[in-house]
Amino acid sequence: GADVVRVTVTPMTLIRPDLDSLPAYVPGRALPGALKLASNEVALAPPASVLAAIAEAAAGGNRYPDLGAVALTERLATELHVAPENIAVGCGSVSLCQQLVQISCRETTDEVVYAWRSFEAYPIVTQIGNARSVTVPLDGDFRHDLDAMAAAVTPHTRLVFVCSPNNPTGTVVHRAEFERFLDAVGPDVLVVLDEAYHEYVTDPEAVDGLPLLRRHPNLVVLRTFSKAYRLAGLRVGYAITAPEIATALRKVCAPFSVSSVAQAAAMAALDAAGELLAACKEAVAERVRVREALLEAGYTVPQTQANFVWVALGERTADFAAHCLADRNVIVRPFHPDGVRVTVTTAEEDDRFLAAARSFSG
Numbered sequence: 001g002a003d004v005v006r007v008t009v010t011p012m013t014l015i016r017p018d019l020d021s022l023p024a025y026v027p028g029r030a031l032p033g034a035l036k037l038a039s040n041e042v043a044l045a046p047p048a049s050v051l052a053a054i055a056e057a058a059a060g061g062n063r064y065p066d067l068g069a070v071a072l073t074e075r076l077a078t079e080l081h082v083a084p085e086n087i088a089v090g091c092g093s094v095s096l097c098q099q100l101v102q103i104s105c106r107e108t109t110d111e112v113v114y115a116w117r118s119f120e121a122y123p124i125v126t127q128i129g130n131a132r133s134v135t136v137p138l139d140g141d142f143r144h145d146l147d148a149m150a151a152a153v154t155p156h157t158r159l160v161f162v163c164s165p166n167n168p169t170g171t172v173v174h175r176a177e178f179e180r181f182l183d184a185v186g187p188d189v190l191v192v193l194d195e196a197y198h199e200y201v202t203d204p205e206a207v208d209g210l211p212l213l214r215r216h217p218n219l220v221v222l223r224t225f226s227k228a229y230r231l232a233g234l235r236v237g238y239a240i241t242a243p244e245i246a247t248a249l250r251k252v253c254a255p256f257s258v259s260s261v262a263q264a265a266a267m268a269a270l271d272a273a274g275e276l277l278a279a280c281k282e283a284v285a286e287r288v289r290v291r292e293a294l295l296e297a298g299y300t301v302p303q304t305q306a307n308f309v310w311v312a313l314g315e316r317t318a319d320f321a322a323h324c325l326a327d328r329n330v331i332v333r334p335f336h337p338d339g340v341r342v343t344v345t346t347a348e349e350d351d352r353f354l355a356a357a358r359s360f361s362g
């Protein structure tokens, strides 16, 4: 309209110039009528008991939330058999990733090591934290190359992100190799084990960070309510770690960033854990079926322990994603120029994707 005031500034003086080169987090698109398999969400709504807790907390929305998320923290501590001091709740585990860079990196020469390809937030939070990314390619099986990652650690390294199951390839780090890795890295670097998809893991050899915390006080385990607990829209994640690290994470967290509604929802979701975790079984079964169907159709798909599959497509990535949308109105997540990540959900939804994959002739 005519009364819109346009203000322009000379950004060089007001804003860090390096933000021009900050990679954008590209969220999965949502289109009306389309089937969104792009963000590893659970297709089902939260259970009725969780919705009731959300409504009740919303009724008190005129009040600020509990700053320390005390009740949720204590509840998590009981569930996980750790002390409340060992837990820091955050506005999604992606926020905790950012806080981890903030608490560890101090010089612009400080380095953050992670595998690539892995979670797309790692390069973003590293750059926001004024640190340097050191990426280590996944191995030929789309798995973390932990020997190469340990070798990439230098006196400048402050933080290492290890993602298991790895987003977007679904592969897991094994317990034995992770313990070797922790010993190789030593106690002077923060090692973050990002277990966003922990609840989907069935491989008995896969690492579980929790039992390793006692021997490795530099370890931080990250988990989230966004996946199996169906609360992606409410933004709650948590770190399990040494009390000193948890305290530092709380210090750099923007005050009140975990809303009262989110805290109440997370606690109600823990109450409903039996139902929520049982519902993961379908995706666990489906990921095997979907992978086998894709292998049969000639695609390269690593074994996955998450609620998604990785289709390695190289230069065909964009064409494949466009085909899925055009052919069956299915939205998958392209990561140019490596492949697409596709959420695995119900047999019906997965079949719609498989039909598109089978009819792709790129």
Ligand code: PMP
Pocket: 091, 092, 093, 094, 095, 119, 163, 166, 167, 194, 196, 223, 224, 225, 226, 232, 235, 236, 237
């Ligand atoms: N880590 C990994 C590996 C993820 O895939 C995600 C979600 N895409 C997150 C962390 C962040 O999850 P949230 O912020 O929703 O807790």
